[in-house]
Amino acid sequence: xxxxxxIDYTCNSSPLKVNPPKMCQIIxxxxxxxxxxxxxxxxxxxxxxxxxxxxxxxxxxxxxIEIATTGVNEKFAAMGGERNLIEAVENIxxxxxxxxxxxxxxxxxxTIGEPLHAVEGMGDVVAVRTASYSGSHLDGYDRTLxxxxxxxxxxxxxxxxxxxxxxxSNTDSGTHTPSEEERINLIPGFVNPGDVRELKKLLSFxxxxxxxxxxxIDSPLFETYFDRGTDVGDIASAVNSGVATIxxxxxxxxxxxxxxxxxxxxxxxxxxxxxxxxxxxxxxASLAGVEVPDRVVDYRNYAMDGIIDVTPVLRGKRxxxxxxxxxxASLAxxxxxxxxxxxxxxxxxKSREFAGEMERVAARNRARIAVFENSDLYTLHRFVxxxxxxxxxxxxxxxxxxxxxxxxxxxxxxxxxxxxGYHRQPVVGYTGALRVAEEMGNLMAGGCWG
Amino acid sequence: xxxxxxxxxxKVKSRTSETRPGDYTERGCSFLGCRIVVCGQxxxxxxxxxxxxxxxxxxxxxxxxxxxxxxxxxxDEFDVIFGGEKKLYSAVEIAVREFRPDAVFIYxxxxxxxxxxxxxxxxxxxxxxxxIPVLAFECxxxxxxxxxxxxxxxxxxxxxxxxxxxxKRLDSSNSNRINLIGDFNLKDxxxxxxxxxxxxxxxxxxxxxxxxxxxxxxxxxxxLNVVQCSKSSIFIAELMEEKFGIPxxxxxxxxxxxxxxxLRMIAEFFPRLSTRIEEYIEDEVRRINPQLEFYRERLxxxxxxxxxxxxxxxxxxxxFEELGMEIAxxxxxxxxxxxxxxxxxxxxxxxxxNPSLDEFEEILLSTMPDLVVSDDKLRHLCHKLAVxxxxxxxxxxxxxxxxxxxxxxxxxxxxxxxxxxxxxREFA
Numbered sequence: 001x002x003x004x005x006x007i008d009y010t011c012n013s014s015p016l017k018v019n020p021p022k023m024c025q026i027i028x029x030x031x032x033x034x035x036x037x038x039x040x041x042x043x044x045x046x047x048x049x050x051x052x053x054x055x056x057x058x059x060x061x062x063x064x065i066e067i068a069t070t071g072v073n074e075k076f077a078a079m080g081g082e083r084n085l086i087e088a089v090e091n092i093x094x095x096x097x098x099x100x101x102x103x104x105x106x107x108x109x110x111t112i113g114e115p116l117h118a119v120e121g122m123g124d125v126v127a128v129r130t131a132s133y134s135g136s137h138l139d140g141y142d143r144t145l146x147x148x149x150x151x152x153x154x155x156x157x158x159x160x161x162x163x164x165x166x167x168x169s170n171t172d173s174g175t176h177t178p179s180e181e182e183r184i185n186l187i188p189g190f191v192n193p194g195d196v197r198e199l200k201k202l203l204s205f206x207x208x209x210x211x212x213x214x215x216x217i218d219s220p221l222f223e224t225y226f227d228r229g230t231d232v233g234d235i236a237s238a239v240n241s242g243v244a245t246i247x248x249x250x251x252x253x254x255x256x257x258x259x260x261x262x263x264x265x266x267x268x269x270x271x272x273x274x275x276x277x278x279x280x281x282x283x284x285a286s287l288a289g290v291e292v293p294d295r296v297v298d299y300r301n302y303a304m305d306g307i308i309d310v311t312p313v314l315r316g317k318r319x320x321x322x323x324x325x326x327x328x329a330s331l332a333x334x335x336x337x338x339x340x341x342x343x344x345x346x347x348x349x350k351s352r353e354f355a356g357e358m359e360r361v362a363a364r365n366r367a368r369i370a371v372f373e374n375s376d377l378y379t380l381h382r383f384v385x386x387x388x389x390x391x392x393x394x395x396x397x398x399x400x401x402x403x404x405x406x407x408x409x410x411x412x413x414x415x416x417x418x419x420x421g422y423h424r425q426p427v428v429g430y431t432g433a434l435r436v437a438e439e440m441g442n443l444m445a446g447g448c449w450g
Numbered sequence: 451x452x453x454x455x456x457x458x459x460x461k462v463k464s465r466t467s468e469t470r471p472g473d474y475t476e477r478g479c480s481f482l483g484c485r486i487v488v489c490g491q492x493x494x495x496x497x498x499x500x501x502x503x504x505x506x507x508x509x510x511x512x513x514x515x516x517x518x519x520x521x522x523x524x525x526d527e528f529d530v531i532f533g534g535e536k537k538l539y540s541a542v543e544i545a546v547r548e549f550r551p552d553a554v555f556i557y558x559x560x561x562x563x564x565x566x567x568x569x570x571x572x573x574x575x576x577x578x579x580x581x582i583p584v585l586a587f588e589c590x591x592x593x594x595x596x597x598x599x600x601x602x603x604x605x606x607x608x609x610x611x612x613x614x615x616x617x618k619r620l621d622s623s624n625s626n627r628i629n630l631i632g633d634f635n636l637k638d639x640x641x642x643x644x645x646x647x648x649x650x651x652x653x654x655x656x657x658x659x660x661x662x663x664x665x666x667x668x669x670x671x672x673x674l675n676v677v678q679c680s681k682s683s684i685f686i687a688e689l690m691e692e693k694f695g696i697p698x699x700x701x702x703x704x705x706x707x708x709x710x711x712x713l714r715m716i717a718e719f720f721p722r723l724s725t726r727i728e729e730y731i732e733d734e735v736r737r738i739n740p741q742l743e744f745y746r747e748r749l750x751x752x753x754x755x756x757x758x759x760x761x762x763x764x765x766x767x768x769x770f771e772e773l774g775m776e777i778a779x780x781x782x783x784x785x786x787x788x789x790x791x792x793x794x795x796x797x798x799x800x801x802x803x804n805p806s807l808d809e810f811e812e813i814l815l816s817t818m819p820d821l822v823v824s825d826d827k828l829r830h831l832c833h834k835l836a837v838x839x840x841x842x843x844x845x846x847x848x849x850x851x852x853x854x855x856x857x858x859x860x861x862x863x864x865x866x867x868x869x870x871x872x873x874x875r876e877f878a
Contacts, residue, residue, distance in 0.1 A: 016498075016541035017506075017524045024504030046560055046591035047469055048479025052508030055827075064831035066807050071469035074592045084471040091472030095808070107502055108560040108592055111530065132502035133561060134527050221836060221874060397510075417511075 005362035009355050011373045018378035021322055021397060022348030025130035025140025027053045028190055029104035030067060032144045035196075035212030037229040038099035040092050042068045044085055044114075044127075045106025059417035061193075061217050064224060068092055072108060081109060082118050089125055099232045100152075102144060103127040110134075126151045136349040138250050138324055141190045145211060145254040152236040153261065181242035183209040184287055185258065187251030189270070190324060191428070192414060193218035198426035199271070202281065202296060206288035209234055209241065211254065218424055239263060243287050246280075249326040249353070270326040271428045272436075273334025274304070303430035307338070310441035315339035317390040317444065322346040322380055322398065323413050325373075329357040331393055331412070331427065331436070336365040338437055343387055346372040346380040377401060391440055396422075408443030410436060468595055474806035476783050476827050479591035481505055483600025485557050486512045487682060489587065489608070491634055491658040492666065496521050496551040500538050500569060501559035502530075505591070513634070521545060525561060535567050542576045542584060552663040553583040553611075563590025583611060583663060596784040598681065605685035608658075608666060609693075616670040616694070626650055626720050629672045631657040631698075632683035633850070641848035642703060649730055650723050657683065670694050674719045676701050676712075681761040681789070702761075703850040704858075705769025706735065706742070734852040742772070745859040750774035752866060755819035757810070757828055758842055760785030760793070766823065766842060767797045773859055778819035781805050807831055821866055836874035840865045 033041040043050040050069035057065045070088040072081040110131035119125040128147045130140045186208045196215040216228035244264040247255040255265035271280040285292045318341045325347045332342045358371045381401045392398045392409045396416045402409035416422035426432035469475045498521040499506035506522030573586035589603045633639045639659035655665040675687045675698035687698035701712035717724040753776045760782040777799035822832045823842040832839035849858040
């Protein structure tokens with residue numbers, strides 16, 4: 001019996017990364033933009049960048065994602081790509097009539113050090129510097145939201161007023177239209193449409209303003225994300241919230257900006273697992289000034305009923321988890337709730353808080369956890385070879401370890417390209433907890449490896 | 451071994467119109483053309499992407515049948531300011547030590563192209579030090595207008611792997627050696643290799659699907675190069691003709707006539723085998739004719755829209771006509787004017803150059819096809835609009851050759867006859 005928990009922490013400093021689960025900033029920016037109604041993501045740089053991001057997103061979401069490019073090549077790179085950018089903006093305005101054009105710059109533009117003055121003064125264009133070498137997909141997501149907020153909140157008078165008439169994605173179409181002051185801003189982070197859908201269902205007792213509403217991406221036949229999502233006016237009115245902004249760590253810069261404009265910023269743990277969901281529910285209830293409604297207790301009890309049924313299969317089983325830092329930390333906590341043993345966690349990004357979070361998880365559960373930061377799947381695989389686990393939690397790239405070690409992989413988060421419907425499967429909330437637990441149980445009880 | 455880093459300068463010629471800024475383009479960059487289309491298929495090689503994370507991550511398993519690893523130097527701001535050469539060299543060292551590859555391919559991207567890392571020098575040094583080929587591909591994404599530039603860079607750099615003094619070349623009177631060039635689909639390459647071997651050929655290399663460094667090295671022993679996708683891989687055939695005097699033919703194995711014509715064209719170079727080839731064609735045609743009749747009856751008059759790279763688009767037209775189908779239209783990503791003329795020669799169909807997704811939606815409405823054949827780029831749009839869709843790349847199956855044509859016909863038939871399309875459109 002281990003007396004106190006501890007972590008064995010390694011931050012990768014190898015010059016070679018092999019299979020790192022980390023993406024570049026622009027994909028974060030594009031994801032955020034897809035959650036804004038009638039907004040167009042525009043990648044400023046080589047056309048390959050737009051194609052790559054689009055290709056990966058199409059494979060994950062199984063939706064026709066459209067990303068514009070300024071198509072800068074060596075000829076323009078020498079002269080400066082500003083003309084391409086202006087031409088692109090004009091082309092998009094003419095062709096599509098968007099609510100907002102969100103420009104994410106690429107390595108090409110950033111390495112040259114291109115100015116973006118040409119579009120900075122435009123009310124309908126947000127330009128974000130998102131070179132791949134200065135951060136990850138999570139930074140890209142946060143920085144893009146920050147710039148969108150800065151732009152919309154300073155240009156606000158017109159657009160903010162229009163929000164009342166707009167079809168706010170999360171306002172009830174019933175009799176009561178909530179005032180902007182009553183609404184709680186919620187920054188879900190780099191999550192799936194299924195996660196946002198679950199958060200909406202779970203927290204429907206409060207008035208939420210999703211920044212941004214990624215549920216839009218999972219759209220029905222004959223419709224696309226383009227006409228769905230958070231209204232530009234609703235984003236602009238985020239500064240008018242009289243309550244708070246809730247974020248789970250992946251939107252910290254944006255929440256801090258809103259705080260500088262007078263909206264309290266509240267950091268909650270990523271709501272995966274029972275206790276983390278409980279915390280979010282009670283926090284939102286207290287902010288909204290209501291009791292947690294019976295139906296939410298029902299959701300919890302339905303999920304708990306199923307989860308308890310699975311626990312005999314899961315109890316004592318060893319699990320390795322990889323992905324984005326805050327999601328991994330919450331999923332680790334959840335696995336301990338289920339009676340499992342988390343032996344290793346790995347993230348591909350650099351994160352100042354990851355080690356601390358994992359230390360808390362380890363201490364609380366009196367566990368010893370190997371923690372890999374800024375690492376890769378090759379490193380995790382080597383660890384797992386020497387310290388076998390029963391199951392892996394992570395995105396679909398975990399399949400290489402799973403196949404080699406003949407253990408199940410439970411697919412969570414982004415991307416999942418080799419299966420269908422995982423963008424619809426939540427990890428958050430009680431429903432997310434139930435599905436992750438059940439899937440782990442099913443696969444271990446004789447799933448794909450018999 | 452003349453496999454040191456790119457000793458040959460890479461010339462880049464633009465052949466196509468530029469992408470209009472602001473379009474939703476389907477085109478990729480030269481890094482994509484080089485890393486994914488041509489080089490990614492070479493097995494047992496460490497494909498090391500010298501870049502920040504983006505390019506490395508997105509090129510990892512981009513093609514579903516190229517399962518593999520992602521090797522990258524994952525550059526950060528420090529590296530961009532102070533240069534990434536040291537990091538690259540250590541990365542190569544670790545990769546060689548831990549993975550024992552046949553070769554290391556180093557890919558340049560926008561960032562490393564701009565900060566001026568001398569990847570050729572690093573490759574040369576590493577090659578000498580570790581005793582395996584280390585190639586430097588100068589395929590930064592901003593070079594050229596489309597991924598076609600990358601195809602050229604890949605071919606010209608891979609050419610350095612070829613044995614410059616092939617042993618058996620002088621004694622070619624008795625050999626039937628060929629290279630199959632320009633097939634990037636594993637199953638197709640295997641299928642064709644089997645066919646050619648059964649006909650008495652020795653297939654030295656399938657370039658690049660199912661290829662290895664060793665097979666590429668021996669390519670210069672061939673008597674004939676059979677080029678399938680000339681858009682992406684004519685370069686290496688031209689170089690081999692120039693340097694080693696190896697002739698090439700442009701062939702394709704999609705559909706009955708195309709396959710038969712191509713085989714006969716190849717037979718002219720190998721008179722010894724021509725009787726056998728002719729017998730094979732007759733046998734196969736006799737074998738598949740009843741099946742073809744079955745499909746012609748059921749598919750006759752249906753209209754298909756083809757959207758592919760220009761070469762595949764040209765090749766697919768006749769097979770569809772053999773199935774009794776009409777061509778509702780053709781679109782390509784980066785065809786030149788000459789190539790688009792070529793499509794017009796074989797078909798009266800309307801041709802669209804580089805349409806973006808939103809334009810494609812309009813094209814679908816105006817041409818109203820019964821079926822769209824394309825690669826994954828259009829899959830989700832077609833599914834969204836409940837238009838029958840088939841991936842013409844035939845992932846996980848071969849569409850080449852006579853047998854492949856019947857697989858293809860069956861897939862077309864099953865796609866078109868699924869009840870799901872009508873059900874989906876019920877409330878449209």
